[in-house]
Amino acid sequence: MRNVNVTVRSGGTVEEFHGVPLPLELGRQRQDDLDWMRLQNLGSHHRIAIAPLRSIAVPREAVRIEEDADGLRLINIHGRSSFFLRPDSHEVKPGQQITGRAASSISLAEDIIVDLESTEAGETSGADQALRTLEGSQQFVPETQEGGRLADLLDGQSEATRIQGAVSLVRQALNVVQKSAGSDEYFQAAVRSAATMIELDRAFVLLYHDGQWRVRAMYSYETDMTVDTSEDSAADTMPRGSGLLRRRVLNTKKTVIYEPSTYMHSTGSSMMALDRAVAAPMLDESGDVMGVLYGDRRFDSTRSNKPIGELEATLLEVIAGAVATGLARQREESLRASMGQFFSPSVTERLQGDDNLLAGRDAEVTVLFCDIRGFSTIAERVGAERTIEWINDVLTELSQCVLETDGVLVDYIGDELMAMWGAPAEQPDHALRACRAARKMLGKRETLKDRWHEITPDRFGFGIGINTGVARVGNTGSKVKFKYGPLGNVVNVASRIQGMTKRFGVSAIVSGATERAAAAAASDADSEIGFRRLADVRPFGVQEIVTVFEIGDGRDADWQSVREAYESALTHFHHSDLTGAARELASLVHSHPQDAPSVQLLGRVVDALTHRDENIDPVVRFDTK
Known part of the structure; x- marks a missing residue:
């Protein structure tokens, strides 16, 4: 017979459980659990709720640990969520099991780590034998029993x-x-x-x-x-x-x-x-x-x-x-739970140390809008109940991308998420953090599409717009409902840029202000984030001209070659060199016909050649949101 020693690390809290009989189930607290971080004997198995009821990042039934011939068997018992083995971040997918482990360390959320060590039942070390148990019960004195006087x-x-x-x-x-x-x-x-x-x-x-x-x-x-x-x-x-x-x-x-x-x-x-x-x-x-x-x-x-x-x-x-x-x-705990709806654990900790951070003030921030493509199609096809399950899962995954980069979840607007970096806690690299979050979000598309393959339309994806600038940050809600976020033109431009993703046929666009700030904060480790200059645009309802960039994979040689050829053609176009632009784009569209920005720019060049425009207006003007 084998038992298991369990160490749960959640934020700054460490809880240890020694000699736990198998099988053992780990997960988020359920309504019928006595409490979280308590070992419970459910008859057929033992259970530890390793996260409180409010911690939606951890499933209620996540991992089952069973005895194996060579140690422990770890089974992912959740239908949709994965967990990861440390330190190599090996993914254990739903229904998958890992066998023959004498010891394991698993990650169930960003700040929850569980260490497992197999032991023989009744096994004690020299240190254990030196321990002495205090006689008497530590259980609560029953209501009918009179305690000490x-x-x-x-x-x-x-x-x-x-x-x-x-x-x-x-x-x-x-x-x-x-x-x-x-x-x-x-x-x-x-x-x-x-x-x-x-x-x-x-x-x-x-x-x-x-x-x-x-x-x-x-x-x-x-x-x-x-x-x-x-x-x-x-x-x-x-x-x-x-x-x-x-x-x-x-x-x-x-x-x-x-x-x-x-x-x-x-x-x-x-x-x-x-x-x-x-x-x-x-x-x-x-x-x-x-x-x-x-x-x-x-x-x-x-x-x-x-x-x-x-x-x-x-x-x-x-x-x-x-x-x-x-x-x-x-x-x-109530405050932390409330803050946990908006802020990552590290930002929450800083807020608890300085209440003034929530006061209204001007700050340079980066704002992100992420729109979920295909929402209307699913809502029409599968009905309200199934749609809510789907949208909750998608928004949860996207929200984790924000929290993992210490961003603020400002709001959910239908099928759109709004987030911010740079406040309430100061973040000099806020633009880079937002771009990292966008890359993480785009990386969730295939996982979510596979998880919901029976209802997800082919056009499912994300449209992400990001902008950087000075905003007034604070409680943008009311005295009745708190909502921490930004106000100002930086928000309007970020929202307009998100809408431009449909026009340009790409998934993520940032403003020139964001591109400059992110590039200034980037290191060699951030080389996977690349930027392609798409156009100079004038958003609807905005007076300024904004240069916009696509976020791409900076380590992808093919994407880099497309970027270089496109930006060269764009420069020719801006200098009214239509022949040079057409030559570059004809070759690019032939080799990459799926690249929507290249096809669109070629269309603008051909239109200018057709009308024999001598003075090219390079600005793309938007008449609607």
Whole structure:
């Protein structure tokens, strides 16, 4: 019998699972999974959700690992997506399997790497034998089981008893930490643990936002009942008499203990309902109070008749801190998930370190529009449901090309994608990044065509337009819906250039500004990106004349020869040398009849010769978008 050691590297997070029984399934979190990065025994096999539910780049069922005679068998169990073996980037296609691997490293997304190592069941190393497992369970204390109390530690008659009391308290605190942040269980664990550990009759999580308090969860020892309140819980559900403590916590940001001098205290005030009470602050990342963990103890309590001491209050602080940390983590994960819709992980990380990057400002950026050819044909032929599946897959692949080059996904407009580089984080090579993304997109055509061969039309492809210039960048949406992107003429020209791809019969066109900026930033490693000057154009609705270039394969000798011959003919044409242009183009069209720009330019030359134009207007003018 073989097991497998699994190491998952996701961004800056590393999770390890040792001695996992086979077979094992890896994939994105499903609705029925307990959580992600958790090993689950599903009976017939084990499963690890290596990516959260929102991470659409990873399929829900991606890889299955089985025992093989010589080690491990890796099987791609997804119907459409591939994964890659590292370090040689060997592609494992849908349904394909790799056998005889004692160890493997696979890439399921740009920032998710899984290392696998085959082990014999029960096999241990010398280091393993030196390890000692802490006795006792780390599982959550069941709702019906009372956890450790501070009194068990203080009143312990022997050292062993005191140690066991300390361990029990720590595990009770871990109950809070281990629950999913922001969930019902999270707050319920906090109030139950607080009441149990320091013998409170009641405990509450009270949240504070925009000057308003609300009860998020409460526990009563008398009824042994935990109540999780709704989002719209009214202020009158606050524990009576707690206002004084809450105000003191807001002012001091410190834990406050209330201990009346006598049993017959404050008869004329609301504090008489409190008896003894304590409130510990929950602070956000800025040190502001976002809530309190509050508890009280009656004078006639059957649990404890002692005042609430500093040690008990400190223990409450620990739990309050755990709740605050969990809420902060939840907000951060929610923010990262929201940003992940627009930004790559590396850009998101920079944004979290500098909030000012999202502020509106002028910046030099490169804007890309990518239109999907053949969309209308598919929509008419296969219906809405199948079309949505298809367009979602295509846009996902195109979006990955943007994120892999640290671009910003600005918007989806029907069957068109809009992206930007150069903001919010500064990228001196933003034009080159956009061109790399365009090359990646064009490289996806055959893969997508094969994957959807039963419905994809022959004319399926992409039309890509790119332009570089200064734009106003920031939230171009509204206060209701956030959309980070650019505004300005650079956007209009990029959109017009995308439309020109149909006129020139090529897949990707960039402006002269983009070509110059990309060439300036390029190195030898970028020699696969080539540019062919197509024409000087005047886009519809734009006053300036723009020189446009086709993006091609700079390492393709045939494409390079076509580029040189075409640009030579274009120069003759611009200098009104129609005979020289016709000679160049006649030879080029004969050898490459499929090259649409050459055929079109030859048509312009022949038209000029026919009309005997002495002064050639080399500018191609567009009367429509």
